[in-house]
Amino acid sequence: MRNGDHPPVLHTLNEDPLIPLNRIHILLCSTAIATVLHRRLFSLFSSPTPISSSLLLLSDLLLAFMWAVTQAFRWRPVRRREHLETLALAVPDHRLPNLDVFICTADPYKEPPISVSSAALSVLAFDYPTDKLSVFVSDDGCSDLTLFAFMEAARFARHWLPFCKEMRVLERCPEVFFQSSHDPRSHEIKLLYQRMKEKIESVMEKGQVGDDLLISEEDHAVFNKWKSFTCSNHPPVIQVLLESSRDMDIMGNPLPNLVYLSREKSSTSFHHFKAGALNALLRVSGVMSNAPIILTMDCDMHCNDPVAPRRAMCYFLDPELSPNLAYVQFPQRFPGVNKNDIYGGEIMRLYQINPRGMDGLKGPNYVGTGCFHSRHSFYRSPSSSPSLLCDLNEQTSDTPFSSEAILRKAHEVASCQYENGTKWGSTIGMRYGSLSEDYHTGYRLHCEGWESVFCDPERPAFFCNIPITLNDVLSQNKRWCLGVLEVFLSKHSPITFGVKKVSFLMGLCYSYDGFWTSWCIPILVYGLLPQLALTYQIPLFPKGSDPWFYLHAYLFLSAYCQDLIDFLASKGTFQRWWSDQRMWLIRGITSYLFGGAQFALKQIGIPAPGFNVTSKVMPDEVTRRYEAGMFEFGIVSPFFVSLGTVAMVNLFSFIIGMANAARKEGGFDEMFVQLFLSAFVVVNSWPIYEAMFLRKDGGRMPRRVTTMSILLAGILYSIAYFLFSE
Template sequence: MTTLSTKPKPSTLHTLTVDPLAPYNRVHSLLYSLGILALLYHHCTTFLAPPSFLSLLLFLADLVLAFMWGLVQPFRWRSVRRREFPDRLIDTVGRKNLPALDVFICTADPHKEPPMSVVSTALSVMAFDYPTDRLSVYISDDGGSEVTLFAFMEAAMFARYWLPFCRENGLQERSPEAYFSSSVGGNSDKMKAMYQSMKEKVESALQRGYVAGNDLIATPKELEIFKKWKGFTRRDHPSIIQVLLESSKDTDIMGDALPNLIYLSREKNINSPHHFKAGALNTLVRVSSIMTNAPVVLTLDCDMYSNDPQAPLRALCYLLDPAMASNLAYVQFPQHFQGLNEDDIYGGEVKRLFRINPRGVDGFSGPSYVGSNCFFDRRALHPSPLAPLSSHDASEPRDRGSLHLDSVLKRAHEVASCNYEVGTKWGSTIGFRYGSLVEDYHTGYRLHCEGWKSTFCDPERPAFVGDAPKNLNDALGQVKRWCIGFLEVAISKHNPLTFGIRNASLPVGLCYAYYAYWGSWCIPLTIYAFLPPLALTYQKRLFPEVFDPWFYLYVYLFLAAYITDLVDFLRAKGSIHRWWNDQRIWMVRGLTSHLFGTIQFALNHVGISTPGFNVTSKVIEEEQSERYDKGMFDFGIASPFFVILGTAAIVNLSSFVIGIARAARIEGVFNEMFLHLFLSGFIVVNCLPIYEAMFLRKDGGKMPGNVTLISILVAGFFYLIGYFMFII
């Protein structure tokens, strides 16, 4: 058996080129830095002499903008692009010598993460262009759902037909859900009928809410398994491990070995912390170490299916490179999303997080871990074996004939128990790290601080494709959770500006600090959303008038920032329409996700309880889907997010109308208040979908009447505050 010690020639497997615009980016950074320093000097010499509360607010906003701009610069210093050659890997290493691969897929709620979508994800990786006797797929079901297990029992039978079908037809898209929803998939009637039958049985079980004791059970063995669920709850149940397929015993209809397929639901106890997804992943690390112990581990979100069967080979082009292998912790693929509407109104691509910034930091120690599509060297997660494992060396994959042995299963149940981690270093220095809702960011950051490196692999064909939230409230709630998790790292002893810079490097520390302080965007965006329009209403100048030399500094800083962002977006294969929506959703997130996330974090930090972790729903209603496909924003629920958005929209619209009316009547007002008018007008244009939802639309996605009313009342309150700030 082969481990990662295989040594092909490094030059044959991959190449690296530095972005040709890197020198221009550095020149721009220098010029823009001088502009920011000039602006801060202007604040100190003009608006702070004598200082006032309003000038201090404006100074704070620009100071935070300058701080965040400084943190993001290392992403632009040495952006690189890589290319790998999987065919050369096979020629050099040979298929029989490829290292074993364990795949981890986590799910937590069958009603928000439909079992059939999870099944399709698992089947897509089971169909990797990879030796099936060296491939194991683990399903972690943190919901403890009998329906999810039933779905995978059905999937195990379907896999006997699906995997040969993929090989015979040379499919690239090997998720049955994605394949059969495409025009190509419609031509495979027999296979589609089998899939549809499986889907109907699983969805029927999901609607009933149970499996045992009804006509869905096919065999006495299944009935015996599901009897275990009696008395189970999602938060209180023993560990469950079921080997659904075993490579040494199970074959497909062509007689070829099937991959191992193992279902796991770790022990849950309401009195024991479970650490959310990080805890589930650490349990998978331990259980897989007992059962298969592959040297390469792939973590995958339950809705992120394989779109390129050669993805493991691409990752191994780096993991098997002897010049990199000694300290290469993981290879990160970007997240791509299907089903986004034409102009991506909710910014679901998240290009900066998943594609642009990873290329930038790949020029240093490598990209951060983003929770999915990531191939790990097991040594980075678990440097020492869980002895005693077996008679085999710990660095070798387990004997495939031993998965059903009582001794193996007993040991696997032990390491999946609630108490196993007590008194150990799991979650602190071993495995996926605890202490933050964003366990992926925290884990990648800590690995980089420990001397490990990573690599960004972004092939022309997306290797993995998933679902972005198509519900605006869910999309904003997801980012709010990220902000809370980032802030948890920022205030810990592992702060990237101290611990990160000291233990990794200055550029890497700054890059991780950019995300750690992501929630800080709420400060300047909230101030600029309300202060300039209120000043415009009461005709109090905050910015230089036209023809003042300082006026051109503001113009330069605004245009340079937006043009640079547009160029980066277009070079990452974006469109102008998508860029416009991306910058709009950035402002929306600043007023909602970042603001509420920062407030919730602060409340939690002082001991005030707030709602905890929520799984983002992958289910979307038909009417909601139709509105989304038409590019219509959905404000159909009474969310606090929409109250603050409605308030900002009303304040800026009324102030802009008042300002334009005054400028038309009074000479000199336009020149004096031009920047105020421009900012309010710019926000008004970005808020057009909000006005439409508040006053024009009649469909289910319109702004609820009570939200509109509250927004108007809060806007009036802001004007009252403005009266006392600007007049009295």
């Protein structure tokens, strides 16, 4: 570049035009909230029911706090765009940085190997120089079934990669491509895929790899080792399945590297779940390829845009941004959600709206998948890290992956004793101490001075699967809730440590996620207390004709309307927004409540369940009900007892409250707010009533849960009698 020349513009940033309106709204709502809290506080001393007034005050304080931290996301939301044409002119392919891809799996029966291997094939087929691409698969289940699937995928890759490039295929996950493509030119490659799939499914049915499927003595030697392995006790297993320096596709072009890893496991060592697996991948890949850029992906995720790595490079290769850039986060997108997204599976606020708001501050949080990382960010602070642009001038090692020296060192760093006495998990690599290792790691990187970028292109870069049963959805959310709470109540709490180390607004953003559990208190209080008081005609709010009523109405409507505007601005629909807000209420009395309770029990020494893999396999009838928009209950779960109890209390209270208001002059005016709250919960609870009393299919609410819910509702009414009786 000549003196005076400007660096090429690889990306642009635009602020959201709604920022001024957001800030005006913050000012108005802050004033209204302060006024309501002031009135609530002083009415506490004159209330005839001080217990109910105290609970409402506590709920309002928590709602005010969560509203306040939410506004940090609305302070400066931005949108970015990448300029791939400029990148192509400024950085030729031979100058692009090497890229390592990490994919983690743990259970071949919950995470089908055919799907996991298809996900790997989608990234092996990236539109990226193949000699610069390495894919590492971590199998924490140490399953010969998974290894066999990847051996077959490696053979299929020799045909699949040149097919994708010749046909200019955009959807490069074969499992998805062959479900939608009817191009006659794909007939031959489809037959090869079907044969691979049949072999893998045959192995899954048998539960083991038979000798008849192994094609070489080397294959037999590899699988003979599994006879002495168990999932919880085995040495490191590392298998180089493809090596760019030796393996070619059918057109004679080099293939990317593909490596299978199962780190050492011992029943006497703690393995830190997914964070431990990713750290093992960091070390093994560091020995083998040491690429400066790392992409982490879940096993149920596949690439939908083959130029996604080049989009990330538009940021990593920016000389102004690169020195402090830890990662580029892509949003999770879910093509499998049903029409109205009944479980709020898109989680649009977590994966799209909030990251855009954080991007205008120091950058989005890390959500565990679809994220390109700078390898340096896992080892040191930005001030002590060399620039990625300097890394491009370094020569990569020509030592083959399969050399004895490389494999010996890789086995050493994959052992369970390697981390002993080191800083792995504390200041190096993925951070330990939380089930939500992604939230914890991204937060700590920001605290160390790193920044991040949110990349949300028009064509979704990655697609993910979602749970399609309500119990799985709530269990997953409970696990996340427990994980972020572990961070929030640690010495690195975002509300104290974060606001000092990152910034005040970023600390608030991380506090929003970290304090999810607090939602259970106001949701439970507002979902039960006014309704129980309504039954006994005890007013807890201003009359509908009272001027104070309009202040409460303004706060309710403004909060919901702003949330709807955010949702629609992210290309959501009204019906999906309705499902999303309903799931927020459902999570409040299930995932958040039980997550907080589990954390409390853990603190007093009562053991809690560990990490459970969410099953990616569902019976056909469950899938059909989900696609038809029907909630899936079907099992006895504490989540459903909680849901049923709240639903029954609101139904009974609404019926009794309407009858009492009709008999009493001015009854509707006096109890309007409580009648509205009961009606609002009843409308949101329609799928629960339907499952309790109307449905006959296998996804209906179990009779035992319905009985327990009605019994618990009766107990709550009995307690309310002593609380509200004069």
